[in-house]
Amino acid sequence: MWDFLNHVIGRTLSSFGQRLEAVGPDLLAMLLILSLGALAAAALRTLLRRLLPRLGFDRFAARLGLSVVLQKGGVTQSPSQAVAAAGAWAVFALSVLLGIGTLNLQFANDLVSRAFNYLPQLLIGVGLVLLGSLISAFLRRTVLIAAVNAGLPSARLLAAGVHTAVMILFVAMALEHLSMGRQIILVSFTILFGGVVLALALSFGLAGRHLAREFLRRAVQPPTAEERGDPLRHL
Amino acid sequence: MLSDPLPLPPGVEARLQEISEVDVLVGIPSFNNARTIGHVVRAAAAGLAKYFPDQRAVIVNSDGGSGDGTPEAVAAADFSNPGAILVQHPLTPVQKIVTPYHGMPGKGSAFRTIFAIAERLGAKACVVFDADLRSITPEWVHLLLGPVRQLGFDFVAPLYVRHKHDGTITNSIVYPLTRALYGRDVRQPIGGDFGFSGALASHYLTKPVWESNVARFGIDIWMTTTALADGFRVCQSFLGAKIHDAKDPGTDLAEMLLQVVSSVFDLMRTYHERWRDVLGAEEVPLFGFPHGVGLEPVPVNVERMLTIFRQGVQALSEVWEGVLLPETRHEVMTLERPTNGFHFPDPLWVRVIYDFALAYQRRVLPGDQLLRSLVPLYLGRTASFVLRTEDNGAGDVEAVVRDLADEFLRQKGGLRERWMAQEV
Numbered sequence: 001m002w003d004f005l006n007h008v009i010g011r012t013l014s015s016f017g018q019r020l021e022a023v024g025p026d027l028l029a030m031l032l033i034l035s036l037g038a039l040a041a042a043a044l045r046t047l048l049r050r051l052l053p054r055l056g057f058d059r060f061a062a063r064l065g066l067s068v069v070l071q072k073g074g075v076t077q078s079p080s081q082a083v084a085a086a087g088a089w090a091v092f093a094l095s096v097l098l099g100i101g102t103l104n105l106q107f108a109n110d111l112v113s114r115a116f117n118y119l120p121q122l123l124i125g126v127g128l129v130l131l132g133s134l135i136s137a138f139l140r141r142t143v144l145i146a147a148v149n150a151g152l153p154s155a156r157l158l159a160a161g162v163h164t165a166v167m168i169l170f171v172a173m174a175l176e177h178l179s180m181g182r183q184i185i186l187v188s189f190t191i192l193f194g195g196v197v198l199a200l201a202l203s204f205g206l207a208g209r210h211l212a213r214e215f216l217r218r219a220v221q222p223p224t225a226e227e228r229g230d231p232l233r234h235l
Numbered sequence: 236m237l238s239d240p241l242p243l244p245p246g247v248e249a250r251l252q253e254i255s256e257v258d259v260l261v262g263i264p265s266f267n268n269a270r271t272i273g274h275v276v277r278a279a280a281a282g283l284a285k286y287f288p289d290q291r292a293v294i295v296n297s298d299g300g301s302g303d304g305t306p307e308a309v310a311a312a313d314f315s316n317p318g319a320i321l322v323q324h325p326l327t328p329v330q331k332i333v334t335p336y337h338g339m340p341g342k343g344s345a346f347r348t349i350f351a352i353a354e355r356l357g358a359k360a361c362v363v364f365d366a367d368l369r370s371i372t373p374e375w376v377h378l379l380l381g382p383v384r385q386l387g388f389d390f391v392a393p394l395y396v397r398h399k400h401d402g403t404i405t406n407s408i409v410y411p412l413t414r415a416l417y418g419r420d421v422r423q424p425i426g427g428d429f430g431f432s433g434a435l436a437s438h439y440l441t442k443p444v445w446e447s448n449v450a451r452f453g454i455d456i457w458m459t460t461t462a463l464a465d466g467f468r469v470c471q472s473f474l475g476a477k478i479h480d481a482k483d484p485g486t487d488l489a490e491m492l493l494q495v496v497s498s499v500f501d502l503m504r505t506y507h508e509r510w511r512d513v514l515g516a517e518e519v520p521l522f523g524f525p526h527g528v529g530l531e532p533v534p535v536n537v538e539r540m541l542t543i544f545r546q547g548v549q550a551l552s553e554v555w556e557g558v559l560l561p562e563t564r565h566e567v568m569t570l571e572r573p574t575n576g577f578h579f580p581d582p583l584w585v586r587v588i589y590d591f592a593l594a595y596q597r598r599v600l601p602g603d604q605l606l607r608s609l610v611p612l613y614l615g616r617t618a619s620f621v622l623r624t625e626d627n628g629a630g631d632v633e634a635v636v637r638d639l640a641d642e643f644l645r646q647k648g649g650l651r652e653r654w655m656a657q658e659v
Contacts, residue, residue, distance in 0.1 A: 062557060063598055141554060141604055148546045149489050149610045151539065155550045 023103070030099040037095020045088035052080035066134060125174040132170020136163045168192070241351035241440070247334045251355050254330050258290040259283065259380055260358040264336075264345030266299040268366035269308045271479075275368050276312040280329045282376025287384070293330040295352050296366075297345035305366070306333045341451030343444075346458075350436040360384040362391075362430045370478035371428075378472035378523050379430030389467035391430035392421045392459060394521065395477040399624055399632040400533040403617045404495055408588060409456060411640035412499060415647050417463040417506075418513040421471060425455035425495065428474070435467055452491060453498030460499075464506040473523030476530060492613060493606045500595040500602075511651050516644060527629075540618040545571055547611025554608045558594040563587060570615065579619035581642040587612055588643075589650045597657060 052058070061067050061079035075082050101112040140163035147155035172189045176182060204212055243251070261279040265272055276294060283292045296309040310333055332352065338344035346363065353361045360383040364371060382388040405425055413424045439461065444450070449457045462469050503510065548568055555564055563586045570579060591609055595602060624632045 059597065059599075063600060141600075144550055145554065145604060145607045145610075148543065148550050149607060151543050151546065153546070155546060
């Protein structure tokens with residue numbers, strides 16, 4: 001009985017040892033890559049946190065409106081700290097993918113392969129959302145200032161509308177690029193924008209016929225000083 | 236130092252060869268001024284004949300592609316009638332050059348062509364007049380050219396009598412800021428009609444500014460500031476009232492403010508080493524005979540200005556967040572009061588302008604957005620000025636403007652410190 005148990009346990013341990021012998025170097029390599037990845041991520045983070053502020057990145061980001069976008073997204077860090085953190089996480093994620101690849105398992109190989117194939121689309125998608133944030137923030141500010149200077153009573157609403165419309169456009173483009181819910185997005189987007197345009201056309205054309213006529217008249221003929229309500233010569 | 240010659244049309248080159256050399260030059264930039272330019276040309280020619288009869292003179296019209304026959308009106312202007320100026324001597328023939336200008340559309344590009352022609356013809360003294368002037372007389376030629384030709388000044392700024400509510404960008408920003416920065420009391424730095432020496436015209440041509448806002452509205456303040464900061468001899472001449480054709484009503488206030496103030500702020504950067512060490516402000520010599528003039532009242536819509544100011548306070552606080560210091564922003568936010576009691580204090584207005592100047596240098600926002608966001612504040616300040624001076628005469632109003640200018644001077648130390656800290 002004991003001989004049989006010894007044989008079975010020995011065979012199991014021997015088999016485990018053989019498997020460990022086969023997989024061990026791969027595991028060690030994975031751990032090494034993960035450790036190096038973590039170190040590289042930490043180093044990159046430290047480097048970017050020191051370098052970017054000195055290069056005036058925070059000022060540049062504020063000028064582009066990126067700081068406001070980050071604040072509205074709940075990010076309390078400065079833009080350079082946020083970029084440093086994003087860079088560090090990207091390096092660590094890359095090391096995780098490489099680490100999994102060292103295991104040489106079928107599902108791991110498939111996962112790495114798919115991840116690397118999807119990465120460009122993902123980066124482009126993120127880039128589109130980021131670009132949309134910048135453009136929408138810039139346009140929001142432009143519309144807000146212009147509307148206030150023109151004396152329009154709903155300047156904030158107008159600016160928020162422009163901001164939202166541009167963001168929806170860019171998010172839809174990003175999702176389309178990632179092949180996520182392609183049909184739903186397309187249909188929703190078409191209905192939403194078609195509805196908005198139709199509503200605007202109807203309200204402006206029917207309810208504001210006189211306003212439209214006046215608007216066109218002013219577009220063709222420059223307003224008089226009285227119409228502008230500003231007879232001052234400022235220079 | 237002579238600049239690289241500006242290419243001119245072949246017809247103009249031929250005229251320059253023909254004329255060869257002149258002593259004085261009158262420049263008139265124009266764009267669709269057919270109604271008034273004939274009068275300006277005749278007044279200039281009469282002034283040359285009466286006050287500079289022995290000088291070789293040329294009148295240059297630099298046109299921006301008018302479609303209303305402005306160049307033809309200049310060409311057809313007849314100035315052979317000596318009765319208009321009560322002289323009996325034969326009038327010296329005055330040459331005329333009519334040329335289109337090239338480059339960015341605007342007064343600055345027109346001036347560049349005039350400077351280039353002055354340099355090519357070796358003019359000793361030049362004068363420029365707006366083409367829409369209705370109140371110009373032959374004496375203006377004497378008052379703007381005389382100090383250059385007879386007394387050796389390099390730059391003559393105009394001094395007009397203006398309605399108390401006219402020229403509010405000048406009174407609330409450009410005049411007090413220029414006085415505080417460069418230490419010379421030039422009351423109308425963006426007057427539009429100037430006299431200057433040939434040497435200064437050549438100096439202007441050496442500056443690389445012809446693709447900037449200087450080429451448009453900014454040329455007037457640029458000419459004055461360059462003359463002040465580069466150490467040229469500057470004076471003023473009293474011209475009386477300035478009456479001109481109604482401005483293009485399409486000209487937007489925000490656009491005007493943007494171009495003028497951005498030119499002032501750009502010049503602050505260019506000349507920061509000059510203005511940093513300037514303390515106080517001194518008068519510049521004044522020529523002419525100051526006298527009172529009846530002026531047309533300027534109707535002002537204070538309620539509309541205050542409406543835009545209040546909307547700005549409510550909607551633009553996020554834009555001003557990185558621009559105004561927290562205490563300045565807080566004070567601006569608490570200015571909203573009933574119309575009759577509304578008051579925008581001088582010290583606060585000066586802090587606003589200095590904060591904007593520093594933010595412009597830091598590039599907190601794109602320059603265009605930054606300066607357009609100044610419009611509601613400017614309208615609030617203008618409304619406050621109008622309310623405050625409603626019952627005042629010209630002398631009292633001038634004292635109010637002078638008080639503001641002194642406040643700019645008092646706070647200049649703080650501006651200098653913050654400017655230098657930003658540079659570090």
